[in-house]
Amino acid sequence: MGKHSTNSQTCEYIDYNTAVYIYNWIKTYYASTGEDVSDWGILDDDKLRASLDKPQESYFNMDSYLSIAAKAAAYLYWPNAWHVFNDANKRTSVSIMLSFLYINGCTIITSQDEIVDLALKIADGTTCPEITEVIAWFEDKVKC
Numbered sequence: 295m296g297k298h299s300t301n302s303q304t305c306e307y308i309d310y311n312t313a314v315y316i317y318n319w320i321k322t323y324y325a326s327t328g329e330d331v332s333d334w335g336i337l338d339d340d341k342l343r344a345s346l347d348k349p350q351e352s353y354f355n356m357d358s359y360l361s362i363a364a365k366a367a368a369y370l371y372w373p374n375a376w377h378v379f380n381d382a383n384k385r386t387s388v389s390i391m392l393s394f395l396y397i398n399g400c401t402i403i404t405s406q407d408e409i410v411d412l413a414l415k416i417a418d419g420t421t422c423p424e425i426t427e428v429i430a431w432f433e434d435k436v437k438c
Contacts, residue, residue, distance in 0.1 A: 305362060306397045308369060308390050313346055316393060317379060317386045324382070334381045342379075345372035349394070359429070362400050363436035366391050367429045374416045384413040400438040 308316075314336070325331045336342055349365035351358040359365045373379075374387035388409055395402055402409070412431065415421050 305365065306394075307350055307365075308346060308394050308397075310343055310346055312393070313342065313373075313386075313390055316389050317382065320382050320385050320389060331381070334379070336378065337380045338376070338378050341376045342373065345376055345378055346390075348372045361433065361436075362395070362398055362438055363432040364429045366395050366400070366402070366436055367425065367432040369394050370413065370432075371416055371425050371428050374413055375422060377417070384410075384417050387416075388413055395436065398438065400436055402432070402435050403437055404435045 317336075321331050321334050346369075348371075349359050349368040359368050370387050370391040372387075373390065374383050377383050379386060392402070412423075412428065415423055416428070
């Protein structure tokens with residue numbers, strides 16, 4: 295994890311090693327339940343790294359994702375939409391997003407069903423909402 299200033303606030307970000315740790319924890323948990331995880335792994339390392347950089351992205355000293363809620367939306371959206379893992383993209387992107395909110399003293403006020411539904415829509419290439427729609431949804435749900 296790394297601490298960086300945004301235009302309006304300082305926040306901690308999820309780095310590559312932390313994301314891989316989260317993924318491996320999920321893999322270990324599901325293996326302990328009897329699920330076959332032998333084919334689990336990182337599908338595209340470059341896209342994983344790029345998806346983790348998205349919340350910190352800026353152009354001309356202006357953050358692309360201005361709020362904690364928008365950054366959380368990016369953590370859910372990009373690893374999931376880009377299918378960076380062989381399996382567990384939805385589970386991992388939700389866990390990364392929740393970890394990001396937690397380390398920044400924020401929470402998301404919604405049901406588990408709503409989060410699952412949103413993650414499923416993002417992963418499904420045919421019904422995937424635009425990132426701007428996901429950000430708007432997060433802006434309404436995230437409390438810091």
